[in-house]
Amino acid sequence: MRTRIAPTPSGFLHAGNAFNFLVTDRLAKALGAKVLLRIDDLDAERVRPEYVEDIFHSLDWLGIKPDEGPSGPEDFARNWSQQHRIERNKEFAEGLRKQGALYACSCSRTELEEMTRTGAVHHCRVRDPEALEPGTPWRLRIPEHCPVEVPGFDGGSTTVDLAPMMQDPVILQRESGRPSYQVASLCDDVDRGITFIVRGEDLLPSTACQLLLARLLGEVAFARVLFHHHPLALGADGLKLSKSAGATSLMALRENGGSPRSLVAAAVAYADALVKEFKP
Numbered sequence: 001m002r003t004r005i006a007p008t009p010s011g012f013l014h015a016g017n018a019f020n021f022l023v024t025d026r027l028a029k030a031l032g033a034k035v036l037l038r039i040d041d042l043d044a045e046r047v048r049p050e051y052v053e054d055i056f057h058s059l060d061w062l063g064i065k066p067d068e069g070p071s072g073p074e075d076f077a078r079n080w081s082q083q084h085r086i087e088r089n090k091e092f093a094e095g096l097r098k099q100g101a102l103y104a105c106s107c108s109r110t111e112l113e114e115m116t117r118t119g120a121v122h123h124c125r126v127r128d129p130e131a132l133e134p135g136t137p138w139r140l141r142i143p144e145h146c147p148v149e150v151p152g153f154d155g156g157s158t159t160v161d162l163a164p165m166m167q168d169p170v171i172l173q174r175e176s177g178r179p180s181y182q183v184a185s186l187c188d189d190v191d192r193g194i195t196f197i198v199r200g201e202d203l204l205p206s207t208a209c210q211l212l213l214a215r216l217l218g219e220v221a222f223a224r225v226l227f228h229h230h231p232l233a234l235g236a237d238g239l240k241l242s243k244s245a246g247a248t249s250l251m252a253l254r255e256n257g258g259s260p261r262s263l264v265a266a267a268v269a270y271a272d273a274l275v276k277e278f279k280p
C-alpha cells in the first residue's frame with residue numbers, strides 16, 4: 001500500500017497541515033504502507049523558496065520521515081518538482097479533450113456564479129470550441145447530475161453528486177495551456193501507484209472530481225483508491241481547534257520553542273481510531 005503527503009509551497013504550513021501529515025503517517029505505519037512526499041509546486045508563481053524549506057523543517061519537527069520523495073530543497077528542484085511533469089499531465093488533459101469532456105470558456109468565476117444563481121444557460125458548454133481564440137482556458141463539463149462513488153477506509157463507499165459541489169473546473173489554463181491541479185494531482189497519484197489518500201474534508205469536491213476524471217480516462221485502478229476526509233482541525237482531546245489555533249504557522253510554534261507533542265497526540269488518537277475501522 002502507498003500513500004502520500006502533498007503540501008503546497010504557497011505559504012507557511014499550519015497546524016491543520018500538520019494534523020493531516022501526522023494522521024497519514026501514523027496510518028501508513030499501522031498498515032505497513034509507504035509514504036511519498038509530493039510537494040505540489042504546480043502553481044509556480046506562488047511558490048517561494050522559504051515555503052519549500054519550511055516543508056522540510058516542519059516534517060523534521062513533526063518526526064515524519066517519508067519513504068520516498070525529495071530529500072531537501074535542491075533534490076526537490078532537480079528531480080521532483082511538478083514542473084518536470086507538465087508534458088505527462090498534458091497527456092491526461094488531451095485525453096479528456098479528445099473525447100469531448102472539455103469545453104473552451106473564458107467566463108470569470110463571478111460570471112459563472114451568477115449563471116448558477118439565476119439558472120441562466122452557460123453557452124460555452126454547448127458551443128463549437130473550434131470557433132475560439134487560442135489561449136482560451138478549457139473546463140471540464142460536469143454533467144448536471146453526476147453521482148460519484150468515493151471508496152472509504154471502512155470497506156464501504158459514499159456516493160456524492162459532484163454537480164452542486166463544484167463549478168466546472170479549469171483543466172487547461174489560460175495562455176500557458178498548462179494542466180491544472182485536478183489533472184496534475186490525479187496523474188501523479190496514478191503514476192505513483194497511490195492506494196490510499198487522507199485529506200481534509202474541504203477537499204471532498206476535488207476527490208469526487210478526480211474520480212470522475214479517472215473514470216473518463218479509463219484509469220480504473222484509481223477507482224479503488226481508498227479515501228478518508230478528516231475534519232479540518234482537531235485538538236488534543238478531539239475537539240475542533242478554533243480557526244486561529246488551526247491557522248497558527250508551524251514556523252511560529254517552532255520559533256517560540258513550542259513542541260509538536262499535542263498535535264502528534266491528537267493525530268495518533270485520530271489515526272488509531274481509523275485503523276480499527278479499516279477494511280481494505
Ligand SMILES: [Zn+2]
Binds near residue numbers: 104105107122
Ligand atoms: Zn463560459
